[in-house]
Amino acid sequence: MGSEREMINLHDSNPGSRRENVININHYATKKSVAESMLDVALFMANATQLKAVLEQGPSFHYYATLTTLISISLFLQVVIGILLIVIARLNLNDVTKQQRLDLLNNIATALVFFTVIFNIFITAFGVQKTGLYPSPYGRRNY
Template identity: 40%
Template sequence: MMRYFRIIFGDEEEPTNSNTEMTTVETIDNDIQPQAIPPKTFNYYRYATKKTMAQGLLDVALLMSNASQLKSIMDVGEEHRYFHILFATIIVSIVLQIIAAILLLVLGTIKDHTEKHTRQANIINNIVIVLILFITVSNVFITAFGVQFGPAEGYPTEI
């Protein structure tokens, strides 16, 4: 596993066909014949699957972070200077994340490679990209106007 990690991130070069290992294979009539074992190659499908899983986990982490920020701003209440802005921005971010997740699920179910389905998949993909842009911008504003816990009190304070 670490070998593939090193190949992906450049610590080790991927094997080429010129470095083919030779092994011997014994046949039924006890003749020993050399047989070439092909080198392990990079599996793009497996890499894409792992990348998608990691991205999904990051999306869940962002959703949990937004829920935690929403709880914090609600605990502080309206005495926070930016309460209404933060509350609205966090709600918008959570709603956009849910919409993007639903669209990604729909995108994952499109398996037919006809021209019509490919066009639909491209449109959904472009919509998801725009949603992710808005989610990122909204989370920048949430962080900029956010609530921070004081070290001694344990209560949220303004940044």
């Protein structure tokens, strides 16, 4: 268990209650970073699938260069965000000497997440066509 400086006691509003909840802020921040990382991995996988679909369609696809560029930038930003989240999760939030650095890293990660969302809005707007991996409802039927 952490030191008293790392803990915050939350007392129930009922003064007669003997129950206390203790929250370790460092564990809370770490869990938050892990959850963000999982979401980042999910988006990374979706973008990788989109990139594969665009590459399979080839340069004849109308928005080939645009989507390839946007998806590549999004993937790069997600890797940077993932690295930042790992660094943030490993640093001790309660170490006063590291709080300013953590705040800066958190602000950078938040800004990068914002730009990643913007890039993914444009990726969705330009659309990724089906690649023929799925059977066409109008395809040839053998009876």
